[in-house]
Amino acid sequence: MSTVATPVITPQPAPVLHDSFIELSARERARALLDAGTFRELLGPFDRIESPWLPLQGIVCQADDGCVIARGTIDGEPAVVAAIESAFQGGSIGEVSGSKIAAALELALRDCERGKPVRPVVLFETGGVRLQEANLGLAVIAEIQAAIVALRRHVPVVGVISGMVGCFGGMSLAAALCSYLVVTKQGRLGMNGPEVIEQEAGIDELDASDRRHVWQLIGGEQRALTGFADALVEDDPNALRSAVQRAFTQGVPAAHRTEQVDSYLDGLARIDPANVTPETMRTVFHANAALSSSKEQA
Structure with missing residues (x-):
């Protein structure tokens, strides 16, 4: 009796119909990074998880509070993408949007601890905490940072800063905690x-x-x-997706940037406050990174 072999289906990259990653919405950015046909949004607009605080100040809410959480696969591996929408309140982090990011990372951590690795990606496009929800926003940013630190022990946590808002405030610290950071020239940190x-x-x-x-x-x-960033790429969806994929193939770094305290203190000590220019910063910290790398290899 003959049997028919089951065909192996390899997930393919999502078709990209736009040549600029920066000009995509947060939802489209998340979709562009995931394998084609695997995008599945969690707590989307129709769930109407909105900020309870903005209406009290006369501000119209957004149904997803400016944050898109998507599950899918990257190179066939389970992944979660948290994408911040810069078009809503400048990508600022409030109680709801921040909680969505923190919860997504915490769920990924739970899966990793159960032996089911999930590839986490955070698309930073934010000026930091939302001033209208200052204390609540700051508290949830701390939860995001704690989740990144816990998660990066198991899998690389990849951050992306593409532009044009950039990444500032408490969320810049969250970006610095990531295992790998992918940036474009247009991005700022x-x-x-x-x-x-x-x-x-x-x-x-x-x-x-x-x-x-x-x-x-x-x-x-x-x-x-x-x-302070690991990959500089062009503003192109395919280039960003490839850079994110390469980051995951590198695995967890031997030492994250935030664990190299002595190395950075040494670099700061070699800076002349009277002569701080982009060139001097490159000279000091490029040499600092090379020294740190040689120590790791030794």
Whole structure:
């Protein structure tokens, strides 16, 4: 009696009909990173999990609170993508949106602890905490950070900063905790945004309207060249997807950036406060990264 072999179906990348990752919505970005046909949204708009605080201040809610959580596969492996929507409140993190991210990462952690690895990706596009929900937002950002630290012991946690809002505030610390960080030239990463620095320290400290200078200081290319990001890619969905896939194939780093405290303190000690330029930062931290790498190999 003859038998018919069951065909092996390999998940294929999702077809991309747009040549810019930055111009995609959060939902489209998440879909672009997952294998074709595997995108499944959790707590989507029709579930209407909205902020209870914004209406009290006369602000119209968004049905997903500006955060998309999607399950699917990446290279055939189970994955979860948390994508922040910059078009809603500048991607700011409130109680609901932050809780969605934290819960998604905690569920991935639970699966990993049960021997079922899940590939977690966070698409950062945020100015940080939502001022209208400040204390609640800060608390949930701390939960996100704790979840990343716990999860990265099991699998790489990959962050993506593509632009144009960038990643600032408490969420910049969450990005720094990721195992690998993928950026574009258009992306920005910093604890405080240029406008905040100008407001608090004055225009002599930083002219937020000088876009060229701002990107030289905190843009994606600068962050990659100083070792604060791991991959610099073009603004292209296929390029971003490939970079995310490569990050997972590298496995968990021997030492995450946030575990290399002595190395970074040494780098800071070698900076001349009177001569801080993009070039000096590249020289110091590039050499610092090389030294750290050689110590790991030894």
